[in-house]
Amino acid sequence: MKDPHPAVHAISHDANDVSYSDRDRNHFGLEHTTSPSLARALAIGCLSRLDPGLSEVSIWDPTAGSGYAGAVLVDALESAGVRVRYRGQDINDRVVIASRERFASFADAKIAQANTLVDDPFADFSADLVIVDAPWGLSWQNSAPAVRTRHAAGEFGFGLPQSSDSTWLFISLALEKLRSAADGGGRVAALVAPSALSTGGATAEVRRAIVEAGLLESVTRLPEGLAPNTAIPLYLLTFTNHASRTAQNAAVIADLQAQFTTEGRNRSMSPTAFEEMESGLRTGKPGPRIRSIRASQLTRRDVSLVRTTGDGRRLSWRLTTYNDTLVDVKFLESRYGPDAGVLVDGVPRETVDLDPSRHFGDDSREILKDLATKGWPAQRLSNLLAAEPEPLKGDEESDEADLFVPTTRIGVVSTAVSGTASEGRVLSISLDGDPIHTGFLAAWLNSEQGLISQRRAIDAGSAGAHLRAVRSDPGSLMRWADELIIPVPPSDVQLAVASADERLASFQAELSTRRASIWASPEGADAVVSGVAGAFDDSLSSWLEQLPYPIATALWTAETASSVGDKQLAYMHAWEAIVAFHATVLLSAIRSIPGRGTEVQAAIRRALHEQRLGIERAAFGTWIVIAEKTSSVIRQALDSADRDEIARIRRAFGDLGQAGIARLASKDAIKKFKELNTKRNRWNGHSGYTADEQRQVQIDALVADLREIRQIFGDVWAQLTLVRAGSVERGRDGYVQSAEVALGTKSPFRKSSYRVGDPMVSGDLYLVKDGSESPLRLLQFVQLRPAPRDAQYTTYFYNRTEGSSVRLVSYQHGSESELQEAAASFRDDFGELAEQ
Numbered sequence: 001m002k003d004p005h006p007a008v009h010a011i012s013h014d015a016n017d018v019s020y021s022d023r024d025r026n027h028f029g030l031e032h033t034t035s036p037s038l039a040r041a042l043a044i045g046c047l048s049r050l051d052p053g054l055s056e057v058s059i060w061d062p063t064a065g066s067g068y069a070g071a072v073l074v075d076a077l078e079s080a081g082v083r084v085r086y087r088g089q090d091i092n093d094r095v096v097i098a099s100r101e102r103f104a105s106f107a108d109a110k111i112a113q114a115n116t117l118v119d120d121p122f123a124d125f126s127a128d129l130v131i132v133d134a135p136w137g138l139s140w141q142n143s144a145p146a147v148r149t150r151h152a153a154g155e156f157g158f159g160l161p162q163s164s165d166s167t168w169l170f171i172s173l174a175l176e177k178l179r180s181a182a183d184g185g186g187r188v189a190a191l192v193a194p195s196a197l198s199t200g201g202a203t204a205e206v207r208r209a210i211v212e213a214g215l216l217e218s219v220t221r222l223p224e225g226l227a228p229n230t231a232i233p234l235y236l237l238t239f240t241n242h243a244s245r246t247a248q249n250a251a252v253i254a255d256l257q258a259q260f261t262t263e264g265r266n267r268s269m270s271p272t273a274f275e276e277m278e279s280g281l282r283t284g285k286p287g288p289r290i291r292s293i294r295a296s297q298l299t300r301r302d303v304s305l306v307r308t309t310g311d312g313r314r315l316s317w318r319l320t321t322y323n324d325t326l327v328d329v330k331f332l333e334s335r336y337g338p339d340a341g342v343l344v345d346g347v348p349r350e351t352v353d354l355d356p357s358r359h360f361g362d363d364s365r366e367i368l369k370d371l372a373t374k375g376w377p378a379q380r381l382s383n384l385l386a387a388e389p390e391p392l393k394g395d396e397e398s399d400e401a402d403l404f405v406p407t408t409r410i411g412v413v414s415t416a417v418s419g420t421a422s423e424g425r426v427l428s429i430s431l432d433g434d435p436i437h438t439g440f441l442a443a444w445l446n447s448e449q450g451l452i453s454q455r456r457a458i459d460a461g462s463a464g465a466h467l468r469a470v471r472s473d474p475g476s477l478m479r480w481a482d483e484l485i486i487p488v489p490p491s492d493v494q495l496a497v498a499s500a501d502e503r504l505a506s507f508q509a510e511l512s513t514r515r516a517s518i519w520a521s522p523e524g525a526d527a528v529v530s531g532v533a534g535a536f537d538d539s540l541s542s543w544l545e546q547l548p549y550p551i552a553t554a555l556w557t558a559e560t561a562s563s564v565g566d567k568q569l570a571y572m573h574a575w576e577a578i579v580a581f582h583a584t585v586l587l588s589a590i591r592s593i594p595g596r597g598t599e600v601q602a603a604i605r606r607a608l609h610e611q612r613l614g615i616e617r618a619a620f621g622t623w624i625v626i627a628e629k630t631s632s633v634i635r636q637a638l639d640s641a642d643r644d645e646i647a648r649i650r651r652a653f654g655d656l657g658q659a660g661i662a663r664l665a666s667k668d669a670i671k672k673f674k675e676l677n678t679k680r681n682r683w684n685g686h687s688g689y690t691a692d693e694q695r696q697v698q699i700d701a702l703v704a705d706l707r708e709i710r711q712i713f714g715d716v717w718a719q720l721t722l723v724r725a726g727s728v729e730r731g732r733d734g735y736v737q738s739a740e741v742a743l744g745t746k747s748p749f750r751k752s753s754y755r756v757g758d759p760m761v762s763g764d765l766y767l768v769k770d771g772s773e774s775p776l777r778l779l780q781f782v783q784l785r786p787a788p789r790d791a792q793y794t795t796y797f798y799n800r801t802e803g804s805s806v807r808l809v810s811y812q813h814g815s816e817s818e819l820q821e822a823a824a825s826f827r828d829d830f831g832e833l834a835e836q
Contacts, residue, residue: 581782
């Protein structure tokens with residue numbers, strides 16, 4: 001189907017016109033109402049592949065509640081000129097009355113009071129569309145006699161689920177209510193809780209029967225917080241008995257976890273999110289958050305694994321694989337290494353699991369890819385243990401273990417309990433034999449990749465949707481260990497890395513000692529610096545080639561300046577470039593988040609006004625305010641336990657990992673920027689003569705500050721690359737786009753290709769990593785301009801507005817030091833920052 005159904009426009013843009021208010025919630029109870037976003041999602045699920053040639057459509061609503069979701073769908077269809085027959089029912093008499101009032105103006109609508117699981121007051125009614133918004137986790141025990149009687153008579157033909165949840169009973173009835181495939185078939189859209197996707201037992205058998213019948217059409221993960229009565233994430237399932245779809249035995253999966261806006265405490269999905277959902281469900285074409293998979297890929301396998309340690313201890317743990325992955329010899333070798341001695345204990349249990357998140361990438365792929373590049377085999381900690389991990393409490397000591405790992409963000413992995421500096425529980429780890437050096441393992445787990453691996457393991461061993469603490473039972477602890485990725489390079493490499501890490505730590509301690517010594521003996525300060533300066537002289541030069549081009553070239557201009565005065569000025573300009581670029585990155589990310597940009601920009605504008613600053617004249621302090629306000633919002637999101645909020649922030653940064661985003665939003669970076677502003681104001685405000693000796697002292701201070709900012713940012717710019725977008729082609733899982741890599745000090749730039757979900761606009765600047773769902777487009781406060789004669793690039797930064805023009809300045813050697821542009825072209829980029 002090429003084009004959306006005409007009714008889709010009303011759903012995407014006009015659904016709030018249907019009467020709905022918080023009074024409905026308060027009057028009828030939260031369980032009898034549907035939020036606008038969920039009502040729209042149900043309607044999109046129904047309309048995404050509806051034949052636009054149908055002049056009449058029949059709708060059944062087995063759990064109508066107050067009728068809001070049904071009214072949204074009916075109203076949209078009628079606005080597109082479709083005649084609608086609507087039949088709804090609900091067990092609650094008060095909401096049935098309200099629903100009848102809501103549908104009073106519709107030509108052919110009937111609502112009955114009935115327990116849908118027990119009785120069908122519209123037995124002769126066949127539906128083109130069915131919407132299911134049943135109570136989540138509702139037990140059907142009280143209706144069991146009638147349900148079993150109906151089942152014996154041929155209804156609930158896919159079987160009976162466990163009595164604790166009636167979700168699949170409602171879905172079964174909905175499928176049986178559809179018009180027959182011979183008569184054109186129909187479609188079901190249902191909202192379900194996470195447990196309905198993956199629960200085992202009798203419920204899993206019902207789910208399997210429906211999937212094997214080819215009736216499942218799509219699964220979409222919606223953001224948390226859309227429902228009026230729960231914060232859990234909900235999923236939109238669609239089913240169809242159209243012959244053209246059931247023969248394919250395939251399904252569309254989508255993850256719209258980060259596609260929400262926030263007003264106050266309320267979340268909703270934007271029109272663009274619904275448009276993306278509708279397009280994906282209608283076309284099945286892959287996109288940034290959409291995949292098409294075979295139904296067999298929904299198979300999950302749960303298996304018990306065992307291994308015997310060197311001293312004869314038997315360790316066991318549970319492993320779950322997804323995407324129809326077999327747990328065979330090849331799989332065990334790839335996960336645990338050859339001759340690991342890990343065996344399958346019993347027969348794997350297969351389950352049809354509809355959770356779409358299992359089919360989208362996670363941080364483990366990046367870790368394994370990097371280790372493979374190094375040529376280091378990867379194993380799991382579970383294969384290296386001599387015993388189950390043991391949690392220690394409080395100040396409890398232990399001399400028997402080899403390693404101690406904190407289970408919270410505070411603390412470091414250490415070979416001694418006292419070395420962890422942890423404020424929470426610590427896991428005591430005993431290693432089996434000598435396949436890995438404890439010093440190397442501790443160093444790895446304290447590295448950035450090791451911290452990412454730990455975070456994944458904590459998630460696997462945690463309970464609930466928001467809890468971020470490993471449970472203390474042996475099963476959870478072994479699951480934690482089995483998710484912890486560990487590199488196992490050759491022994492000599494381990495020893496060399498561990499030794500280097502230990503020596504560098506001792507150097508750091510020695511530097512701290514020497515730094516303290518200059519206060520005791522200030523006359524020897526120059527000698528102390530001279531004794532260690534040689535080790536760092538070349539470090540900044542090598543760093544330049546890893547930095548985004550706008551920063552690197554400004555620093556290179558400072559490095560190569562001929563006189564002390566020029567060098568001091570160039571380093572100040574380089575710092576301006578760093579702060580302006582950094583603020584532009586953070587503001588660009590915040591602007592890309594639906595519903596957050598306006599609020600944050602308003603706070604920035606107020607702060608600028610209080611400090612007598614403004615975007616109209618982008619002083620050093622302007623960029624600091626922008627960076628400070630945006631980074632605060634980002635840190636709050638990362639520190640929350642809200643997975644959807646974190647996912648939204650990661651998407652805004654082109655899928656950069658949490659650790660990298662935390663570096664960019666660091667309080668230490670803002671503190672350093674403010675220190676630089678103080679120095680800048682003090683030095684530039686001095687109107688008298690400044691000797692070269694004093695300027696050199698200033699240069700040395702600026703270079704020392706650069707070393708500190710390098711430590712704060714780490715290798716984040718190696719993870720998130722600045723590119724100038726080029727041509728794009730559509731691939732099987734999204735887009736493949738060529739781009740010029742704007743790193744280091746040299747141009748023309750080398751070209752590379754990136755797999756992306758959303759295509760980049762040719763010629764614009766983006767921050768991207770391979771596989772980014774949505775690369776981060778930079779606001780045009782930073783620009784690259786090529787010189788036609790040699791294709792060399794010059795970087796320009798927005799400086800100020802002058803009447804109808806804006807002034808752009810360059811901090812690098814180039815053909816022109818400044819440019820003028822029309823202010824109108826910057827209007828969208830100024831956004832809410834401009835004075836009203």
